[in-house]
Structure formats: C-alpha cells, structure tokens
C-alpha cells in the first residue's frame with residue numbers, strides 16, 4: 164500500500180475505530196470540556212500542516228461533524244482534543260503529544276504549533292477526540308538555516324474554483340514527493356458562474372462569518388484537496404476571491420461602503436484563518452490579518468509569501484460607481500508614484516530582505532502575473548487594471564528591489580491569471596535592451612476558466628518577454644530547486660471534469676544559477 168492509499172484508508176476507516184486496539188501505546192484523549200454529539204465524526208474536513216520552519220510546524224484541523232450546520236453541528240462550548248506527532252506512520256515512535264481546546268469562537272478550529280523539533284525531518288500527525296481519530300497527515304520541518312541543502316521541491320498552485328472542475332491536480336500533488344505546496348491565492352471562490360458549473364457551491368456568495376465558514380467547508384470536504392493537505396505542508400498567501408473578486412484594501416468593487424466591506428473582509432479573513440494551517444499568532448484582529456512572511460530552506464533558498472490585496476491602492480482608471488478591474492488604455496492616475504500593490508511597509512520589508520539574503524535562490528510567491536500582459540491594438544495598448552499592469556510604478560520599484568537582490572537568482576512564483584506562463588522579467592518590460600533581472604513562472608488554475616486561446620495568442624504576440632503562455636489547460640507547476648538550477652514543469656490536463664482526470668507535463672523550463680531569467684536554449 165503506498166502512502167496515499169494508507170492515508171485514504173486511515174481517513175475513511177478511522178472514523179469511530181477503537182484505535183487503542185491497534186496501537187496500544189496511544190493514550191486516550193483528555194476528557195472533553197463539552198461532550199461531542201454521540202456517534203458523530205468530527206474530522207470531516209481532514210487535516211493539514213504548514214508554516215514549516217527548521218524547528219517547528221503548525222498542525223491543523225477543525226471539528227465539524229456537520230460542516231454546513233451552524234458551528235459545524237457542535238454546541239457553543241469548548242471541546243478538548245488530543246494531538247500526536249511521531250516520526251513513523253504507525254506512531255510507534257511517538258515524539259510529541261498534547262491537548263488543545265477547540266473554541267466555538269474560532270469555529271472549533273485547531274492550530275497547534277509544535278516547536279523544538281529536529282530540522283529536515285518527516286513527521287506524521289493525527290488528532291483524537293472521544294473515540295474518533297482523524298486521518299493521518301504527513302509533514303516535514305525545514306532544514307536548519309545554515310545547512311547545505313541539495314534540493315527543494317515545491318508544488319505551485321492557485322485558483323481552485325470548486326464549481327468549475329474536479330481537484331484532479333490535488334490528487335497529482337498528493338502523489339508526488341514534495342517538500343511543500345505553495346498556494347498563491349483564490350483558495351475559495353465567493354462567486355459563481357452558472358455557465359461553467361459542474362458541481363454547486365452550498366449557497367449564494369458569502370457575506371457573514373457563518374457563510375464563509377460554510378464555503379470553506381465545501382472546499383475542504385473535497386477528498387483530493389484533503390489528500391494534498393495530508394500529504395505535504397502548505398505555505399499560503401491569498402488573492403481576492405477569499406473575500407470578493409477584485410477587492411482592493413478597504414474598497415469593494417460592488418460599491419459597498421468601506422465600513423460595511425471591512426466587516427465582510429473581517430468575516431472572510433476569520434474564516435480563512437480558521438481553515439488554514441497557519442500559526443495561531445496569525446489570528447486576525449478585526450479586518451486585519453498579516454499573511455506575508457518569509458521562510459528558509461537551509462542555505463539553498465529563501466521564500467517570501469506576499470500579500471497583494473490587503474494593502475493595495477484601488478485600481479486605476481475607474482468609472483464612477485463601478486469598482487474593480489477592467490480593460491483600459493490608460494489614464495492619469497495609472498502612473499502615480501504613490502500607488503502600490505503591496506503597501507509601502509511590505510514593499511520596504513521585501514526590499515530589505517532581498518538585499519540582505521545570502522541564500523542561493525530567492526523565491527517570491529505572490530498573487531498575480533508580474534510580466535506585462537497587455538494587448539496591442541490599433542487604438543493603443545490595452546491592459547487589465549487589476550493586475551501588475553495596472554500598478555506600473557509599484558512594479559518598477561518591485562523589479563528594482565529584485566535587481567538589487569544579493570547574488571541575484573530571483574524566481575517569481577505567481578498565480579491568479581489561469582494560464583501556465585513562463586517569462587523573462589526585465590527592468591523595463593518587453594524592451595530587449597533592458598536587462599533581465601529574474602524569471603517568472605505563473606501556474607495555471609487548478610480548475611478556474613482562463614481566457615480564450617485567441618486572446619492568449621494576442622497576448623503572446625504583444626509581449627516578447629513571454630516565453631510560454633497557455634490558458635487552455637488547468638493544473639499546477641512543479642518547481643525543483645537545486646544549487647545549480649531552478650526548474651519548472653507545468654503539469655496540466657485539458658479539462659478536469661472528473662476527479663480521475665490525469666495530468667501530464669505541458670512544458671518545462673530551467674533557470675540556471677548566475678544567469679537571470681528563463682534559459683532559452
């Protein structure tokens with residue numbers, strides 16, 4: 164039985180198993196402060212891990228026997244559970260265990276940060292409450308900060324509209340031997356498009372905490388997504404659909420008042436926190452939640468997860484009464500110096516980090532395509548105002564910080580635009596005399612529809628910096644980092660209508676250490 168089969172078997176079979184008869188060493192869970200409803204299985208949403216550091220990792224689950232019921236079908240009272248972490252899958256070599264009180268005010272979510280672990284090691288973990296035992300998850304700690312490391316394997320993924328396809332890519336991710344999954348946004352979609360609906364969301368677009376919890380539960384109930392979480396630790400940032408399409412800071416494209424929208428954003432961020440394997444310290448304060456962060460993989464790589472939604476300036480060239488992104492030819496405010504995608508504080512934090520990092524590779528995970536994607540037309544160049552094209556001065560500052568990265572070797576890992584894309588990042592985009600400062604790999608969506616191939620062909624023709632761009636297939640990117648090179652294999656399937664859809668390589672690219680940009684033979 165391979166690892167995935169084992170995880171799946173445990174996930175299904177462990178529901179109300181008398182676990183102690185199989186593993187005599189397992190202690191009974193601590194007595195719950197409030198009894199779980201009898202006979203109900205609380206681990207329906209699976210398990211996950213993340214925030215992998217040299218000596219710690221975060222373990223996640225959420226107790227929800229009936230995930231679409233208020234409070235997941237649980238009473239409005241705290242519930243104690245037990246967690247275990249071991250170095251073997253049979254839990255015969257237990258390393259750590261403890262109790263955690265899942266509180267109703269956090270939707271009975273569980274975020275356990277286990278510290279003091281050995282670096283560069285694989286671990287197995289599970290949770291127990293009453294007689295119920297969760298699926299077993301596998302995770303790993305990062306190598307020590309000063310360790311020489313031969314390899315880092317990442318699955319880069321984004322944009323998983325539940326209604327628009329099966330999560331076949333997550334099954335593929337679960338079956339690969341990886342160090343981490345890097346998810347760069349649109350984990351849930353708040354909105355629907357009836358034209359492309361293969362399986363329905365549980366309700367209308369969420370506005371309240373209860374409704375965002377139900378939306379996250381719909382996604383987390385997917386068996387393939389659960390498998391990808393159980394198989395690897397995840398590092399995450401978000402984009403817009405975790406709250407509302409095209410939102411910018413406190414501005415809703417649907418014209419809500421800013422205070423009303425911030426109340427919605429607070430509900431969305433709280434539900435996001437409750438459903439993700441992020442550190443307990445990241446719990447939001449009202450409508451504020453810091454998600455941008457920095458991770459290391461020995462001396463091989465430093466990885467930043469960046470937030471391009473919470474602090475951004477509103478889209479340029481707006482029409483009165485209509486917010487969000489649109490296709491524009493330009494306007495006065497487009498080039499304003501003060502407009503930012505990351506916000507001034509995050510911009511400066513990142514620039515300092517890039518200038519100071521002595522690690523071999525600098526990887527930047529963030530929500531949108533950085534290289535120019537505008538389309539030339541007889542009436543001039545047309546750009547989409549919600550992406551980096553709509554923030555030209557901020558992009559210049561971003562690329563300047565990248566150009567000043569110590570020892571170079573910057574690779575940007577992006578999402579959002581629903582196309583597999585490899586590109587050169589130049590200080591001045593599409594200008595051949597301008598130096599290439601970095602490579603960019605954008606992963607296609609897991610499921611969400613992309614632009615037509617006709618539009619994609621125009622985009623390729625209008626942007627010579629694009630080395631590869633295809634929007635007709637769904638999937639993710641395998642990123643393989645070694646001291647000599649960072650490679651990218653775009654994995655894809657034409658249309659994941661069924662969970663059994665098979666992914667295969669669409670194209671592969673390499674960035675050689677010391678030579679910025681995508682190598683073009």
Ligand SMILES: [Fe+2]
Pocket residue numbers: 322323349404579580581608611
């Ligand atoms: Fe998306």
